[in-house]
Every structure is written in structure tokens, then in C-alpha cells.
Amino acid sequence: xxxxxxxxxxxxxxxxxxxxxxxxxxxxxxxxxxxxxxxxxxxxxxxxxxxxxxxxxxxxxxxxxxxxxxxxxxxxxxxxxxxxxxxxxxxxxxxxxxxxxxxxxxxxxxxxxxxxxxxxxxxxxxxxxxxxxxxxxxxxxxxxxxxxxxxxxxxxxxxxxxxxxxxxxxxxxxxxxxxxxxxxxxxxxxxxxxxxxxxxxxxxxxxxxxxxxxxxxxxxxxxxxxxxxxxxxxxxxxxxxxxxxxxxxxxxxxxxxxxxxxxxxxxxxxxxxxxxxxxxxxxxxxxxxxxxxxxxxxxxxxxxxxxxxxxxxxxxxxxxxxxxxxxxxxxxxxxxxxxxxxxxxxxxxxxxxxxxxxxxxxxxxxxxxxxxxxxxxxxxxxx
Amino acid sequence: xxxxxxxxxxxxxxxxxxxxxxxxxxxxxxxxxxxxxxxxxxxxxxxxxxxxxxxxxxxxxxxxxxxxxxxxxxxxxxxxxxxxxxxxxxxxxxxxxxxxxxxxxxxxxxxxxxxxxxxxxxxxxxxxxxxxxxxxxxxxxxxxxxxxxxxxxxxxxxxxxxxxxxxxxxxxxxxxxxxxxxxxxxxxxxxxxxxxxxxxxxxxxxxxxxxxxxxxxxxxxxxxxxxxxxxxxxxxxxxxxxxxxxxxxxxxxxxxxxxxxxxxxxxxxxxxxxx
Numbered sequence: 001x002x003x004x005x006x007x008x009x010x011x012x013x014x015x016x017x018x019x020x021x022x023x024x025x026x027x028x029x030x031x032x033x034x035x036x037x038x039x040x041x042x043x044x045x046x047x048x049x050x051x052x053x054x055x056x057x058x059x060x061x062x063x064x065x066x067x068x069x070x071x072x073x074x075x076x077x078x079x080x081x082x083x084x085x086x087x088x089x090x091x092x093x094x095x096x097x098x099x100x101x102x103x104x105x106x107x108x109x110x111x112x113x114x115x116x117x118x119x120x121x122x123x124x125x126x127x128x129x130x131x132x133x134x135x136x137x138x139x140x141x142x143x144x145x146x147x148x149x150x151x152x153x154x155x156x157x158x159x160x161x162x163x164x165x166x167x168x169x170x171x172x173x174x175x176x177x178x179x180x181x182x183x184x185x186x187x188x189x190x191x192x193x194x195x196x197x198x199x200x201x202x203x204x205x206x207x208x209x210x211x212x213x214x215x216x217x218x219x220x221x222x223x224x225x226x227x228x229x230x231x232x233x234x235x236x237x238x239x240x241x242x243x244x245x246x247x248x249x250x251x252x253x254x255x256x257x258x259x260x261x262x263x264x265x266x267x268x269x270x271x272x273x274x275x276x277x278x279x280x281x282x283x284x285x286x287x288x289x290x291x292x293x294x295x296x297x298x299x300x301x302x303x304x305x306x307x308x309x310x311x312x313x314x315x316x317x318x319x320x321x322x323x324x325x326x327x328x329x330x331x332x333x334x335x336x337x338x339x340x341x342x343x344x345x346x347x348x349x350x351x352x353x354x355x356x357x358x359x360x361x362x363x364x365x366x367x368x369x370x371x372x373x374x375x376x377x378x379x380x381x382x383x
Numbered sequence: 384x385x386x387x388x389x390x391x392x393x394x395x396x397x398x399x400x401x402x403x404x405x406x407x408x409x410x411x412x413x414x415x416x417x418x419x420x421x422x423x424x425x426x427x428x429x430x431x432x433x434x435x436x437x438x439x440x441x442x443x444x445x446x447x448x449x450x451x452x453x454x455x456x457x458x459x460x461x462x463x464x465x466x467x468x469x470x471x472x473x474x475x476x477x478x479x480x481x482x483x484x485x486x487x488x489x490x491x492x493x494x495x496x497x498x499x500x501x502x503x504x505x506x507x508x509x510x511x512x513x514x515x516x517x518x519x520x521x522x523x524x525x526x527x528x529x530x531x532x533x534x535x536x537x538x539x540x541x542x543x544x545x546x547x548x549x550x551x552x553x554x555x556x557x558x559x560x561x562x563x564x565x566x567x568x569x570x571x572x573x574x575x576x577x578x579x580x581x582x583x584x585x586x587x588x589x590x591x592x593x594x595x596x597x598x599x600x601x602x603x604x605x606x607x608x609x610x611x612x613x614x615x616x617x618x619x620x621x622x623x624x625x626x627x628x629x630x631x632x633x634x635x636x637x638x639x640x641x642x643x644x645x646x647x648x649x650x651x652x653x654x655x656x657x658x
Binding site: 007008010011012014015018019044047048049050053057061062063064068072 | 415417451452455456459571572573574575577578580581
């Protein structure tokens with residue numbers, strides 16, 4: 001058992017932190033307020049393999065282990081969660097299904113472009129009537145000739161406004177006419193692929209989250225991911241992986257908020273001494289630090305299981321549930337420690353506070369995580 | 384193809400570290416290490432020369448086992464080979480001893496070395512001595528504080544900023560140059576590079592014996608300097624109140640401070656008082 005970071009993980013953290021602090025910190029507040037996707041920074045990130053973290057070398061990726069990839073998402077999110085979101089969705093739920101389920105031709109056609117970041121990916125399951133209930137997708141894919149024709153609307157698509165390729169969950173008919181969900185690789189240039197307005201969200205505002213509309217959008221048969229009817233299987237497996245990414249993101253936000261709170265508590269003078277000398281503030285900081293440490297260990301354990309090829313769904317849900325819960329708590333305490341200033345856009349903790357909340361919602365709500373965890377625990381035999 | 388050796392150093396990541404009052408050295412154990420910033424510029428300079436003219440870039444450091452980290456980072460940036468000199472016997476070397484040891488390593492490990500690059504100075508001790516001393520040890524021409532390098536044939540052209548003008552020097556290989564932080568902004572290592580640095584390359588670890596350095600050598604070529612005392616300079620502000628009529632107060636103020644003010648502004652203000 002190894003609890004201390006190895007030299008490689010330390011260097012990867014330093015490297016991502018240096019990049020985030022140099023390139024993203026100066027603009028993080030501005031792009032949040034202006035809802036601007038920072039293409040100029042994304043261009044720099046492409047060359048450094050941020051968009052192919054775990055893609056094998058032969059497709060131009062960095063072939064990193066899962067803890068390394070989590071560290072990268074953590075460090076970017078520590079400074080700018082909206083860009084962290086772009087990175088984790090692209091790697092965790094757009095590329096991952098290609099690695100797991102794509103055939104050789106699909107890998108050849110899409111992975112090098114995705115890994116280079118020249119093509120940005122998205123994953124679209126959610127619809128107006130299908131959120132936690134992933135089986136209620138209403139988008140349809142009907143086969144005519146050699147193409148499937150997609151019709152329907154996807155909402156809250158992370159990277160939706162800029163994605164070049166999206167994995168779309170749609171209903172298809174089985175040979176015996178039963179409806180089942182399948183996944184299609186859809187390029188933004190296909191006719192009938194339309195983007196909605198960008199969402200005006202509480203947090204993660206620099207990420208171009210939007211709806212996607214499909215109006216008789218033809219998708220070649222070769223772009224069916226996995227087999228017909230594999231939708232649920234691909235969706236669940238992908239979400240397991242995506243949860244590691246969102247946990248890392250939540251952890252990064254919590255870390256950033258705690259550091260800001262510690263710095264402020266040492267500087268802010270009330271009653272002629274720094275507020276850090278007050279026991280109440282010290283208790284807040286002790287709780288924050290303890291919960292962040294526990295969250296990190298839980299997350300890296302899920303990563304380690306994944307790399308060992310062991311089932312990791314339950315552990316990924318635990319990590320996601322815990323990291324997002326403490327992210328909300330830590331960011332709230334960080335605002336509290338800042339007092340009135342923390343409620344102002346002048347300080348970063350106001351943004352961290354808004355960004356943290358959604359980590360309890362997307363990639364499976366905390367309620368769904370508990371369902372997944374309880375199901376796994378209850379299905380174990382009693383010894 | 385050119386052989387470029389870059390000498391780099393691991394330094395503490397924070398700007399102010401507590402001193403160990405007994406030994407007069409920095410409490411390095413309290414901080415995470417990082418590559419000295421000027422050394423990173425030197426690595427960048429070597430990599431740009433490699434891209435332009437073709438070269439093998441060999442990074443060299445002396446330090447504890449943890450100094451491996453800065454070598455891995457240089458490999459991730461694009462260096463080809465790395466050497467760590469690591470031996471308790473060599474711990475605490477001053478610049479004189481360090482340059483001797485580095486020279487032995489270059490002679491033994493990179494005999495056909497054309498160019499040695501160093502950071503102009505380190506962020507922890509800032510002596511700026513090791514580069515020029517190493518050139519002396521190897522009997523090479525040296526230029527310090529370079530901001531740009533060009534090569535034509537066997538001639539190295541070095542541009543550097545000296546006080547308020549730029550000068551360009553030329554020298555023949557083999558040569559040593561220390562690189563300033565004016566130009567050569569270090570690149571970010573890519574994640575593929577970082578992964579490669581841990582899977583694709585081994586680090587050659589050499590102890591004193593492997594370099595042929597014995598206790599007898601260190602007797603004559605070891606550290607000549609001893610840190611007698613280290614102290615943190617204390618500054619204090621003093622509030623002085625001068626009261627009374629304006630003319631008297633001004634007179635008293637000048638009596639007290641005219642020497643200090645004269646020293647700060649660089650000319651005497653005594654004459655003013657008399658008028």
C-alpha cells in the first residue's frame with residue numbers, strides 16, 4: 001500500500017499547477033463573468049496533451065495512468081473549474097467510450113484528432129425527460145438505407161457550443177421491434193446537427209454548455225458505437241469513468257477554496273489579530289483540510305482499481321459523492337471565512353462556491369451515487 | 384552532432400526558508416524542490432539549439448537522491464540523457480568543490496562535450512560562481528549572463544546584456560556559457576514528455592568513486608569556504624516626533640537627518656540649511 005505521491009505524480013502536479021497558475025489564473029474571473037471559452041489557452045493545452053491524457057501513444061496521446069489524469073483535472077479545476085470541466089468531459093466521457101467500445105476503424109478515424117484536441121468531444125445523454133432516469137431517452141435513430149436518421153433534443157451538453165464530435169444516445173429498434181438505446185458518433189458538420197444558445201448557468205460559466213438539436217441528421221452506419229442496443233451498457237460504463245473526473249474536479253475546487261481561505265484568514269485582522277487565531281476559524285480550516293485529504297485518498301483508490309482492471313464503479317461513485325459533497329461544504333466555509341468579501345465577485349471564493357454546486361448534480365446526482373453504492377453493498381453476500 | 388551539457392540544480396520552491404543556525408545552511412527539508420529558474424532557461428536554450436542545429440542534450444546535476452526530480456523534468460522538456468552525481472561524501476560542497484566535481488563528471492561522462500550551459504545564478508545561494516569556475520577547471524572560454532546564442536560552424540556567438548548595452552561575443556567550441564533569465568522562456572513539459580521521462584530513459588547515478596574522486600582529492604580540492612555565521616537582517620522603524628515652532632522643528636529635523644538624506648539623494652543638503 002502506497003499513500004505518498006511518487007515522483008512522477010509530483011512532477012505532473014507541479015507541471016499542471018504551473019500551467020494553470022500562469023495561464024488560467026489571470027483570466028479565470030473574467031471568463032467566468034463574460035461566459036467566454038478561452039480558445040487561446042485551449043490552443044496551448046492541446047500541444048501539451050491535455051486533450052489526450054489517457055489515449056495510447058499510437059493515437060498521439062500521453063498514455064497516462066488514471067491517478068495522473070485525475071491530478072491534471074484537479075490542478076486545472078483548482079484554478080479554473082470551467083476549463084477543468086472541458087478537459088474532464090473530453091477525456092473522461094467523450095474519449096473513454098472510444099477506447100472501450102470503438103472498432104479499429106472508428107479509433108483510427110477519431111482518436112488521433114480527439115487526442116490532439118483539434119476535435120473537441122461531448123457526451124449527450126441528458127434530455128428534458130431523461131436525467132437520472134437514463135432509460136427515458138426520447139431521441140430516435142431510424143435506419144433508412146445505410147444511414148441512421150437522428151431526431152430529438154439533448155440538453156445541458158457540456159462543451160456543446162464548441163464540440164466537433166458528440167456521442168449521442170438515441171432509441172433504436174431491435175430486429176424484433178423492441179426499443180433500446182444505442183450510441184452514435186455524430187460530427188457537428190453532419191446536416192441536421194444544430195446547436196442551441198449557450199446556457200446561462202450559476203457556475204462553470206466559461207464552459208459552453210448548450211442544447212443540441214437533431215433534425216433528420218444522417219449518421220453513417222459505421223458511426224454506431226459498439227453494437228445496436230449497447231446504449232445502456234456504454235452509458236453506465238462511461239459514467240463510472242466520468243465520475244472519477246468529476247470527483248477530481250470537485251476536489252480541485254475544494255483545494256483552491258481552502259487555500260484562498262487559509263491565506264485570507266492569516267491576513268484579515270479583526271479584534272487586532274488575524275482571524276486565523278480564532279478557534280472557530282481554526283476548526284473550519286481543520287475540517288476542510290481533513291475532508292479534502294480523505295476525499296483525495298478515496299479518489300486515488302478508485303483510480304488505482306481502474307488501472308488494475310478491477311471493477312471500480314462503486315468506488316468511483318463513493319469518490320464522486322464524497323468529493324462533490326465536501327466541495328460544496330468547503331467552498332461554503334471559504335465564503336464564510338471571507339465574510340462579506342467572500343460574497344463579492346472581488347474574491348475567487350465566490351466563483352468556487354458557484355462552481356462547486358453542480359458537481360453534486362451532473363454525472364449522476366448525489367442521490368443516484370447513493371443508489372449505485374447501496375446497490376453494490378447490498379448485493380454483496382453476507383459473511 | 385553537437386554535445387551540449389546543461390548543468391542544473393534543484394533549489395527549494397519557496398523564497399524564504401529558515402536557516403539552520405548551527406550549520407549555517409538552509410533548512411531545505413522544509414520545502415519541495417524545483418529546478419532553479421535560470422537553469423530551466425539554460426535547458427530551454429539547449430533545446431532550442433538542438434532544434435536548430437541538431438545536438439544531444441545531456442543534463443547533469445549534483446545533489447541528494449531527490450534531485451533526480453529535476454533531471455526527469457529536463458528529460459520531459461526534451462533532454463536526451465541525464466546524470467546524477469550523488470554521494471554523501473560530496474554533501475555541503477562549496478562552489479569551488481562543486482565546479483571541480485562537475486568538471487570530473489564532464490571529462491569522464493561526456494568527453495566530446497562541445498558546449499556547457501549553466502543557469503547564470505541560483506535562487507537559493509546566488510553566487511553565480513559555479514559556471515565560470517567550471518570553465519576554469521576545464522580550461523574553456525566562458526561568457527556569463529547570455530540572453531541569446533547562435534552557432535556557425537565551430538563558432539559560438541553569444542549576445543548578452545551588460546549594464547545598459549548589449550554586446551555580442553564570439554568563441555570557439557568547446558565553451559561554457561551561463562544563461563540569464565532575459566530570454567529563453569522555458570517551455571512547458573508535455574504530459575507525453577513527462578510520461579516518457581519516467582518510462583523511456585534511465586538516469587545514470589554516479590558516486591564519488593565512479594568519478595575517481597577520493598577523500599585525498601577532497602582534502603586538496605574540497606570546499607575552501609566555511610560559513611561562520613548566518614543571520615537574518617533585522618530592520619526596525621522608529622517613530623520620531625519633532626514638536627515646536629515650524630522653523631525650529633525644520634532646523635531640528637535637518638540636524639538629525641541631513642546626513643542620511645544627503646546619502647540617499649547623493650548630494651549634500653548642508654548648504655541649504657545655512658541659507
